Amino acid sequence: MELLGFQLPTYGWSTILGSAISGVFLGAIYALVALGLTLIYGVLHIINFAHGALLMLAMYAVYFLWHLGGVDPYLAMLIVVPGGFVFGYCLQRGVIGKTSHGRDEIILLVTLGVAIVIENAALFLFSADERNVQVPYDLDGIDLGVTYVVWTDLAALAGSLLITLALWLFMVRTDTGKAIRAVAKERQGARLVGINVDHIFAISFGIGTACVAAAASLLAPTYAVYPQFGYLFVLIAFTVVVLGGMGSFVGALVGGFVIGITEQLGRLYLGESLGLITISAIFILILLFRPTGLFGQKA
Amino acid sequence: MSERARLMGWALLATVLVLLPFGVTSGRWIDFVELTLFVAVMGQAWNILGGYGGQYSFGHALFFGTAAYIQALLQFRYGISPWVAMWFAAAGSIAVGAFVGYLSFRYGLRGSYFALITLAFAEAFHVLARSLISVTEGGRGVQLALNQDPERAIATFQFTFAGEFLQAYGYYYTILIILLLAYAATWWMERSRFGASLMAVRENEDAAEALGINAFRVKIGAICLSAAIMSMTGVYYVQKFLFVDPGIAYGPSKSVEALFAPIIGGLGTVLGPLLGAFFIHGVGEFAKEAIGAVWEERPGVDLILFGVILILVLGFLPRGLVGLLDTAWRRLTGGRGGHA
Numbered sequence: 331m332e333l334l335g336f337q338l339p340t341y342g343w344s345t346i347l348g349s350a351i352s353g354v355f356l357g358a359i360y361a362l363v364a365l366g367l368t369l370i371y372g373v374l375h376i377i378n379f380a381h382g383a384l385l386m387l388a389m390y391a392v393y394f395l396w397h398l399g400g401v402d403p404y405l406a407m408l409i410v411v412p413g414g415f416v417f418g419y420c421l422q423r424g425v426i427g428k429t430s431h432g433r434d435e436i437i438l439l440v441t442l443g444v445a446i447v448i449e450n451a452a453l454f455l456f457s458a459d460e461r462n463v464q465v466p467y468d469l470d471g472i473d474l475g476v477t478y479v480v481w482t483d484l485a486a487l488a489g490s491l492l493i494t495l496a497l498w499l500f501m502v503r504t505d506t507g508k509a510i511r512a513v514a515k516e517r518q519g520a521r522l523v524g525i526n527v528d529h530i531f532a533i534s535f536g537i538g539t540a541c542v543a544a545a546a547s548l549l550a551p552t553y554a555v556y557p558q559f560g561y562l563f564v565l566i567a568f569t570v571v572v573l574g575g576m577g578s579f580v581g582a583l584v585g586g587f588v589i590g591i592t593e594q595l596g597r598l599y600l601g602e603s604l605g606l607i608t609i610s611a612i613f614i615l616i617l618l619f620r621p622t623g624l625f626g627q628k629a
Numbered sequence: 630m631s632e633r634a635r636l637m638g639w640a641l642l643a644t645v646l647v648l649l650p651f652g653v654t655s656g657r658w659i660d661f662v663e664l665t666l667f668v669a670v671m672g673q674a675w676n677i678l679g680g681y682g683g684q685y686s687f688g689h690a691l692f693f694g695t696a697a698y699i700q701a702l703l704q705f706r707y708g709i710s711p712w713v714a715m716w717f718a719a720a721g722s723i724a725v726g727a728f729v730g731y732l733s734f735r736y737g738l739r740g741s742y743f744a745l746i747t748l749a750f751a752e753a754f755h756v757l758a759r760s761l762i763s764v765t766e767g768g769r770g771v772q773l774a775l776n777q778d779p780e781r782a783i784a785t786f787q788f789t790f791a792g793e794f795l796q797a798y799g800y801y802y803t804i805l806i807i808l809l810l811a812y813a814a815t816w817w818m819e820r821s822r823f824g825a826s827l828m829a830v831r832e833n834e835d836a837a838e839a840l841g842i843n844a845f846r847v848k849i850g851a852i853c854l855s856a857a858i859m860s861m862t863g864v865y866y867v868q869k870f871l872f873v874d875p876g877i878a879y880g881p882s883k884s885v886e887a888l889f890a891p892i893i894g895g896l897g898t899v900l901g902p903l904l905g906a907f908f909i910h911g912v913g914e915f916a917k918e919a920i921g922a923v924w925e926e927r928p929g930v931d932l933i934l935f936g937v938i939l940i941l942v943l944g945f946l947p948r949g950l951v952g953l954l955d956t957a958w959r960r961l962t963g964g965r966g967g968h969a
Contacts (some may be wrong), residue, residue: 429944430943431947435740438740440940443937446933447940451929458928604756607753607757610749610756613745614753618733
């Protein structure tokens with residue numbers, strides 16, 4: 331096969347299908363991380379640079395719960411998700427809201443500052459060593475013929491679908507969800523009808539952080555954590571969010587799958603290292619030619 | 630402060646920095662000042678685009694890394710003199726700046742979107758530097774041969790085996806000369822028509838366009854000047870450490886280091902990046918000493934503090950340390966006085 335003059339390797343359909351299926355599972359993980367990011371953007375119009383650092387922090391929480399208390403990483407969700415909500419709420423109300431004066435670039439820089447503080451606090455306290463949770467079932471799974479799927483990946487896929495559904499129901503069915511949507515659409519109007527906008531901002535940030543904490547407990551059986559763990563994911567999560575359309579849950583889900591499959595096929599055809607260029611390329615092209623993404627509304 | 634008083638202040642500061650090696654004999658202090666000047670040059674590069682132009686880049690490593698790779702590879706592969714290679718390094722960085730600037734500004738990316746696209750380009754170059762092994766040596770990095778002949782110290786731009794004075798202070802003066810040139814260029818820019826247009830674009834792009842300023846061209850000019858200054862830090866880095874790899878060149882740390890100093894020191898001021906660099910590195914050194922004295926030495930302390938200072942300055946000192954000094958100066962002189 332030839333592309334733009336480059337000779338690409340040729341594969342059978344089963345290899346390509348296997349690669350694409352593993353891309354779907356990888357994409358589910360990306361979607362999971364991106365969900366919280368897109369919620370925060372949709373409501374606060376903040377590009378939360380600290381998202382990756384928060385993921386890393388939650389991963390450490392899951393790790394230490396397992397290491398010190400013997401808590402199963404999936405069970406840890408019951409602790410880290412409420413913990414993430416409280417942490418996110420306080421972070422927005424106490425730090426980001428107070429220092430950013432509502433200006434876009436300042437918010438971006440403040441969240442960058444938060445990310446640097448969290449990352450280096452982790453480096454200081456936990457050192458640069460990689461740590462991973464060991465569960466007895468981490469290699470069990472089913473053979474699909476073209477590829478082998480482990481249960482932990484399947485759990486991540488189910489988790490991302492369930493969390494998307496839960497978020498959507500929350501936004502549509504509850505009063506708080508309605509208030510969040512009202513603030514996202516029309517800040518001043520929401521304030522006029524008696525919605526406490528600062529509270530809603532912090533709630534949204536808290537839910538976004540809770541999402542990333544849920545993602546952490548689904549990722550913990552597969553990925554080792556170290557202080558820079560979040561950087562890789564934050565870049566990919568930005569790509570997913572921009573591709574799907576900032577603020578769109580369905581967009582984050584679809585964007586996650588597109589990026590996951592593209593990355594796996596990119597690795598297959600361009601090699602392990604150069605394959606990652608596909609993610610940066612999608613990111614740049616979408617930013618230039620369709621900054622509202624696939625499902626986003628006009629800003 | 631009057632224009633003349635400020636010029637005198639700069640002359641005094643430059644004299645102190647030039648004469649420093651004659652007064653301070655401790656190698657550790659010279660190393661500290663040298664590192665601070667290096668950060669202050671990166672900061673000024675970022676400040677031209679971010680402080681004067683209002684375009685916040687999250688990927689300034691692009692210009693550092695491109696220059697570092699060109700400087701290293703031209704010597705490594707073709708044995709080209711470092712004094713010739715540096716012009717290609719600068720030209721390469723400027724070309725990358727023009728390319729990224731053309732795409733971003735042509736498609737009207739502003740604010741957070743500009744920050745994201747510069748970050749994406751830096752990551753793309755990071756992947757390319759790691760993957761195109763036949764060109765860049767991949768993840769192993771490029772290691773230059775160490776010159777051990779004192780006679781050729783100047784010709785090879787390597788001071789490790791030079792005479793006694795150059796060995797101790799050669800790299801200090803290299804970065805000092807780069808700094809003085811970069812700051813003079815910024816001083817000139819601030820007072821030029823180009824600088825005024827750039828600041829007008831920062832304040833209100835549409836209004837600037839209405840006055841007949843070509844915002845697109847002004848922003849391209851700013852990113853090219855910024856890239857040119859940043860490229861010199863890449864050249865300095867390669868000549869000092871004789872090594873570059875994808876992480877050093879295009880990793881996030883250089884992009885982040887470049888934006889700390891100007892924001893903390895004072896955006897859109899000539900003095901800001903230098904003041905910010907001295908402040909954060911002074912605090913960082915002090916904190917490392919203090920923590921090391923009562924506890925064990927551990928990485929991360931200085932960056933935790935930089936992050937906290939960054940957030941505090943963003944929240945409570947919008948004009949940075951320069952703004953603080955300006956207010957203090959006005960109190961002292963009892964009222965009037967221009968911007969610092």
